Amino acid sequence: MDNPTISIEKEIQKSYLEYSLSVIIGRAIPDVRDGLKPVHRRILFAQYELGNSYTRPYKKSARVVGDVIGKYHPHGDSAVYDALVRMAQSFSMRDPLVDGQGNFGSIDGDAAAAMRYTEARMSRLAGEFLADIDKKTVDFRPNYDNSLQEPVVLPTKVPNLLLNGSSGIAVGMATNIPPHNLGELVDALLEQLANPSCSVDDLLRHVKGPDFPTGGSLYAGQGLLDAYRTGRGTVKIRGKVEIEKRKRDMEAIVITEIPFALNKSSLVEKIAQLVQDKRIDGVSDLRDESDRKGIRIVLDLKKGAIPDIIVNSLYKYTPLETSFGYNMMAVVGNRPQLLNLKDILRHFLEHRSEVIIRRTRFDLEKSEARAHILEGLRVALDNIDEVVAIIRGSKTPQDAKDALRERFGLSDPQSQAILDMRLQRLTGLEHEKLIEEYNELLKAIEYFKSILEHDGVLRGVIEEELVKLKETFATPRQTEIVQDDLCGIDIEDLIPDKEVVITLSQRGYVKRTNLEHYAQQKRGGKGVFGVHTSDGDFILNFLVTSNHQNLILFTNNGRMYRMKVHQIPEGSRTAKGVHINNLLPLGRDEFVTCALTLRDFLPERYFLFVTRKGMVKRTEVDQYANCRSTGIIAVNIREDDELLQVTEVGKNDEAVLVTAAGFSIRFACQDVRPMGRGTAGVKGIALRGGDRVVAAVVADAQETRDILCVSGGGYGKRTAYDLYRLQSRGGKGIITMRTTPKTGQLLGAVMVEPNDEIILMTSENKVIRIPVDGIRKVGRATQGVRLVSMAEGAQVAGFDLVRENQIDGVEPQDADTLPDED
Template identity: 45%
Template sequence: MDENKNAKGEILYVPIHQEIENSYLVYSLSVIIGRAIPDVRDGLKPVHRRILYSMYDQNITYDKPTKKCARIVGDVLGKYHPHGDQAIYETLVRMAQSFSLRYPLVYGQGNFGSIDGDTPAAMRYTEAKLEKITEKLLEDLDKDTVQMRKNFDETLDEPEVLPALFPNLIVNGSEGIAVGMTTSIPPHNLGEVIDALIHLIDNPVCTSMDLLQYIKGPDFPTGGLIVYDNDMKQMYLSGKGKVLVRARISIENQEDGETIVINEIPYQENKSLIIKRIAELVKSGVIEEISNLRDESDQRGIRVIIKLKKGKNAKTVISKLYKYTNLQKYYNANIIAIHNTEPKTYDLKELLNDYFIFRKEIFVRRYNFLLKKAKDRLHILEGLLIALQRIDEVIATIRKSKDPSEAKINLMEIFSLTKIQSEAILDMRLQKLTSLEIGKIKEEHDSVFKEIERINAILKDDFSIHSEIKKELVDFKQKFGDERRTKILYDVSTEDLDVAVIKEEVVVIFTKNGYIKRVESSKFKTLNKGSKGQKGVSLEEGDSVKFILYTYTTDNLVFITSRGKAYHLLVNDLPDSEFRHHGEHISSFIKIEKGEIVNSVNIVNEFPDNHYFIFITRKGIIKKMELSLINSRKSTGITCIKLNEDDVVVDSIIMEEHEQVIIVTAMGYISRFSIDNINDIGRSAIGVKGVSLSPKDYVVNMTKVEKDKHILVVTEKGYAKRIPHDQIRLTNRGVKGVQCITNKEKAGNILTVTNVTEDDEIVIITRMGKTFKTKVANIRVQNRNTMGSRLLKLNEDDSLSDISKQMIDDEEIETKTDLTDEE
């Protein structure tokens, strides 16, 4: 009956939210259990299991010829898996790829794709059969070891799970995206897993940590290097963690310079895309040491040659390759599998233990099946022996009977035989009456009797069962075990692959279109007030400089975007660049979303108590949040503020308790109040009103009051002045503030305000990319009711983009006569 109709066939009306919830729940469970998440017992999803069972049922085993993949896919589709044929074929292909599965389950003949991302040939061209190791997943299916269920049209039986002699889930790993959850389980070395499983059988109270003495870490089919650290350990202890994976790289010394050779790449990476990325880095100037790049890979393995310019250091280049390409990446693990029709997060011990419980059940079912079969045979043999001992009487009884049915009854009554025994005697051929055949029956009887005793001895207690299971595991390991492919680095520093981060003063330049680079601070010239500056930044057409920041290579930057999200980035991870290079797009380093714009950057190396992140939006909303709330590195960013419609974050600063904030608007209004007037709130909360704005006005940025410093005010048209803090009166938040500039038509909108001292130097960048560095002492201290002095001569179509204080400079700078102030 239709679930939306009652017994009378009338349509039922239900709330739409209830129907959506119920329908979505059914859909979610269907995806989780029936499609995306593997079973902890055999490590397979339904489509994998059905492909393997179908090939087994068609007798396409390792010792038989291959068959067309189209035939295999058609059989799976028609009998067990009524979904897309292409999805079935893709699954079949992946099970045959040696770079996808640590131990492939299918042998493929033909083009099954490559590590370069080449697609496999159409299924009508390729052929396949089961691999020899797959026999151990399917072995004993005919011995009542697993439950069978009806297929989708209830015409055939299929197994709910395969018997699985080895823990395929952890050996080959698995990945899947379900509704509301994902699973990502890395592959491991078969020999190590078997050793850990045997240890668990012998020591049931052991911990996941104990098992790590056997399972050293993931063993990827593509080899590579992995770093043993706390993140990887947590993967085994909690079921969630990450593994740092690196390419295996060697250095060859030649007369014309060093050559870097890449022999193995991280798991699931595309070799061609990695090579393309390296070429882009060379072209953009991020890696300038490379003179030639070529791919010499063949059927013997990967070999990518990177020729360096003479005199260049290979280890430095390797460090850059690890930082800017996927030759180094994290494998994020989330060990989730289906257990008793429900998804469960597993640690290492639980995963192996649940498999062992299943394997023990399979073992017992198999031996109970063999025991029943042996007892049935013994019963028949005992009847045959009775008959052979009185053979003349048996023959006479049969001859006196009218038909087989009467003969069967007579045998049962005269010789006290069962129906089965009587039928076996009637079916016996005359050649069995020879003395030789009689002897064979007696031998078989004794053999079957001993087999029953052996099986009973095995099944009598857990110790015997466990011993037999261990024997099977050891035998399996000897046949299929191999050497580890992925090397584990227990002390990365000893590998001497990372170049130590040297603390150097640099300038970080960020453009309106999102391009970022770092430049040595010494490359900026020191000029005098009124000079035109140098061509400091190469820009793409239509781009302009957004901000610059004097910092150190050891600093951690926190980028705040227009949507109020925070992203972390180490300065040293930015490529060391030249003025002529555009730099790299910020999306190469942080995963900002489409339409998200970086509007602020802060140097955050520590997260002490009583320190706060202060955010200000274009519409004057201010928020105070504990700094510690962003002390985590999420690739997708950390949401720091809930925004009103059509509002964006324009600036952020870090402040301490009792400090005072200064906010300035584009039209020259400036306000000052204590952050104690703002309550600190959580990340997802909205802020409070910081300043009042005129209809066309908007907030430009903010700074804080610092003792013995002046407020530097800079306009877009190149005018600047220093204002004492006491000229900006202390008020409550939410006021409009006071004017800090006059003659705005000539001076232009306010660009920024910041704190400065006499000894500071500032670097100014224009939107056209010109740079200019001057001492703050060259800029006069004036009251707030002035226009300021011209700081920089600008072309008509240019304007200032940003300023930044230089952090240190010991040079003596000659100061020329100032230009006449324009007030």
């Protein structure tokens, strides 16, 4: 008969699929129930069969390994010994499952001694993995040669998949689960047991994050939430560093904890190489003083070195800060699945329920069988004379058994138990013990049946075991959880605190430029024309500050965002910059209206908020010190209103609000009582119908400068500050400039000096620079003078103030003087 034709493509696919499944389930991916891979499960079961528990003497590791590979795991002895060694390493396992004696390796990467030299036994915690395994709590399967039986899974009481974590690479998939704290896991299990419909976020109130045996700090941001909600995510881990003071004003940096799975000796070598290459400067000596008490890597610093800069360099250039990528893959029902936190805990609770039900059935059957025997013995003791007579009168034991069964209605086991009963059981004391044992069995039977019949009782048993597990084995958390959304290196100390210029255009383009670029071209002040803007755009904010300052940005809807000045992308003097939407998570129809810089949020200073509808609010600056990356509400804004301006003010400052219709009001800032952050403020000026606030000028009571007002029709006027009388806030105010259809409504107002200049941009993209002393100084209730001639229908788009006399290519022009109009 001819051999059938076989498709090589199909055969390879079938073979590779079988191989993949074997690697995934039989080698690399742990079971969700006991959190163990087959090799670890076989090591623990082999030790259990050897009687190698924590209450017994140690046995040679070679003996354990021999049993594992001879009975259950037909692989190389080195692979099994490596797995056993890792189970005993306190720096690899959060709670070791093997109690090792001898050299089991070190955190420096030193290998363990040969298995003939080391000894091992199960740890006390490992005993909880095999509790009740002799009560038919789990299924068994044949070993590789069908000569023995091995457990499919262990009946563990410990949520080991999360407790000790797991890592492995299979075919086409991998798993990477960090270790956790047992106490936190038990609390989460109790939460899910009491409230099965709870969410992952509810469980995260108990499980704060990973708990690595090597300690360190973990930055809990969005990556951690994603990991627990979806099964995948990335978190940042940092080692812990301390600054020690030495003699003669010398200092030293001491590394006391390192990230999980990091080789300490390789870290020291990396630091030494960086010091030698001058990438980390200021270190005079490096040594490893670690011992059995803990890790201690010492960096002696040179005199004058700044420790924070060196610490930040260590985090940036060495594995002292590293990432841990969650990939919570586990085998569920012989299939690999990506699981979130709730899924893992749910599968463990289901496993515990099944184990307890099977254990209870076993105990119930055993108790009922024993109670059945005791019932027969009670019958015999109650009729002892007749029983003795029947036995004495029988020729054979079988005749005696048959006679007892027929006379008293006993079963075969009961009759046999009576025949096997010793004479000492006939005493009164033994009789009482038998009755007491029978009554206890009846109570136990009732209890076992209640577990099987009522879910509430079953949950109570699980809860009791979990609480006992926590009380016995839980230890304090070793990894510190740091709540930080950025989760990155703070390199501010590595950036020189140079003076820079921040420009923000009306359309939202922002950039950072070194102040030196302006100084080299003798461009003082704001240098508006040193910036390339698109048609119709102009500079809204121009700030001279330094890299380490806080840049505070306020939007039209009252939100505040904060970032460091050095986080603004740097651009050349003529660059357009980047759009602010690339840096901030602004909402739809949200734009920046005001920018400030602060180094410190001091409580004696205040922010004065002014809205288009004339609302004002004064709030202490320190209330805004904590700002999330998504921003915070700085002031509550009504739907028909928007934030106009925010200014930092002192206790003695005054404010002048100017409206589009030409009215103004001057009041003391102290008239606005300090309020909380989430408030709307109070009325600053009572607006007439359709009017709106266009500017807020802040000055002290002794101000000697003038207020310059500019209208959309190209008119302007300069008025002495003291002509604006001090009023109470909330009034309708007084005239600051008479507006007509010819002048148009006011665009804004600024405080000026005679040697200042203003630059106006028109809707025709025409730019004109005017010296302030060329604008006549007049009274309040006047129309002002023409500042720029424009075509019909054109308007002034915006204006800005310049403190010096030379701006690129724009010659000063005199304003067209018109008669004042009262």
